[in-house]
Amino acid sequence: MTQETTIQTTTIFQPVQLGPITLRNPVIKAATSEGRSPEGKVTQALIDFHRGFIEGGIAMTTLAYCSISKAGFAAPGEILMVKENTSGLKRFTAAMHEAGGKASAQLGHAGPVATKKITGVQPIAPSRFFNLTSMQTCRAITIPEMKEIINQFADAAEVAIEAGFDAIELHFGHLYLVSSFFSPWINKRTDEYGGSIENRTRFAKEILLAVKERVQDQLAIIVKLSMDDGIKGSIWLDDSTETARILDETGAVDAFELTMGSSVSNQMYLFRGETDIDGMANTQKGIMKLGVKWFGRQILGEYPYEDLYMLSSARQFQTVVKKAKLILLGGINSFDDMATAVREGFPLFAMGRALLREPDIINKIKVNPSKLGLCIHCNKCMFSVFTTTNCVFTKDYAISSQAALV
Template structure:
């Protein structure tokens, strides 16, 4: 009897340029412009500059572009000028989504609450944390969030997602990473609670699960529901793979997330663990006022951390999530700069790949790779784009183009 040799074989590896779906949204390819701070909404509302910024990535060939950090409320802002998801923002958001759709791309809104990363100078109130906490970078005292405030935050995420759907977005990305408020609950370094939101990893993941569930119940299949989640934040005693794998499995078991973008690092301490490579101390000091200017010059590398850059630097950790995440699609981030990197992501079983700095350097990189797959990306990961977030985020090398 002949043997069917096709049994047990792996499905063919898709091309990064082939269409694929995330929940209800179909993307023309598997490449997502990752959220990067923009600095193009000084009054907290969409500007033509912000529209042009994202249209550039859409016209350049990405499957979906991500509007970075749309705050779910005023107290959830992490920096001045961030868009707050409100009725007032909808007309501008509609112009933005229409413009991106006209170029054939999808668009996602990253929804976040800054938690300990927020500043009283920006929000007007004390920053919120799972437990009383002193931010080691800003030295601000952060207040333990109450149960009623937690319910308010869940409602804010839900309402922000509804606004995103009404404004024409194809997806929402719930920011569960970088020690922003939902992520901070998962960190034993920050979460010392003794109620059902503290202690075990199941308890510490509960808040994020409640947010994701409320969002999915509110928007259904109107938009894709995604999450950006930290695998490892590089801080001793905080989030690492042994527990983040369990958090991912718990979130995935609820079957409310269509995709999870895996990330690293934090916005609280050792921030270079996310970016890797050169630490642009001089550039950051140049845009700061005293005493922070001198502090960054003297202690910047120690505070921010120094970590060597290498291509696909998140892959080793991210592949640990392949066996445990069965419902949501996984998005690989970190050090993706050319077609070989994109193809590696697909071969490793990731359905999508996200690119940040490489697209800041070359917004049309995907179109160029479609024409010549051997083309090297121009981003050299000098990280000088990091200090441009204090104005309008851009690649300083692209200024000469």
């Protein structure tokens, strides 16, 4: 390792301020729904899964996905972020702190991504909407229901404080409920929540302000925001940059984690790399399984993998976001990628699949900056969220109990 490389490594892995907290370095474990909470509660397996990332060198791990209500689940085995689960959540944060890192909780409502099979109720969207992936019709949400959901977000944020989380991530991406309001493809409302981008951002802004009022400066607030979703007539940069500007002007956002794609359609626009049709088909049964085999490629899409594939879009937010920091996501797989992110003006970056493959990749890179990540972006981990999220090339190292901790 040359002296120049050593200086670069030392410079990049310095502490970073994120709102009221200090991270030991710029690396955040991105949210990847874990499937280790069969009762909606924290399990030892979930704790061990995340502790592995902290011990592997990252600064903060994101507990995902934490639904604000039972109707907001997106997949099996997710966390229900309510007061009754505070004890287990405290054990989670204590373990992350003991390992030397910090913990963030991703809060969200799946909206049109949800299915009645998982939640027991008909999914909701800004307007009546048919989700071709789930083959379910979503009903239009009412304004009283929106007010209730705003309060549920604030309640969930309060639970996060009580449980000792250092940050929360508001999931305003991937055409989950809040994100679907941004999309003219889904949002056909004619009231104050539809039409102009200011109106389509209103629900997100109300949630953000309610959460900020509840948490004040007790933890950092991250907003996960879709830059574009690759769907004709849906979200694109001209609208999403305006959404970011509106939310940033409130002063309530400490950082935006910039993402793309959706969980409703064209899913590979987010993931990039191999489109695993067999993996998707195996999560379905009967006619749905055949449908995926026949039409899955058209629904999921196909996009080649490139390092830093979200960078060019993320640059567009640097001129409109004045108060919050920007977190770069997408195709960060080596020290060179991290160095590029910092050099391009992104003080923080998030990693997902690379960490599933190698939970200790950061420690390895600190020792050998020329090391390349082992993730080959086969995306076979993509569908493991329906069981237990893991990389197929490594055994599930979180083999401890999945019994709920109370």
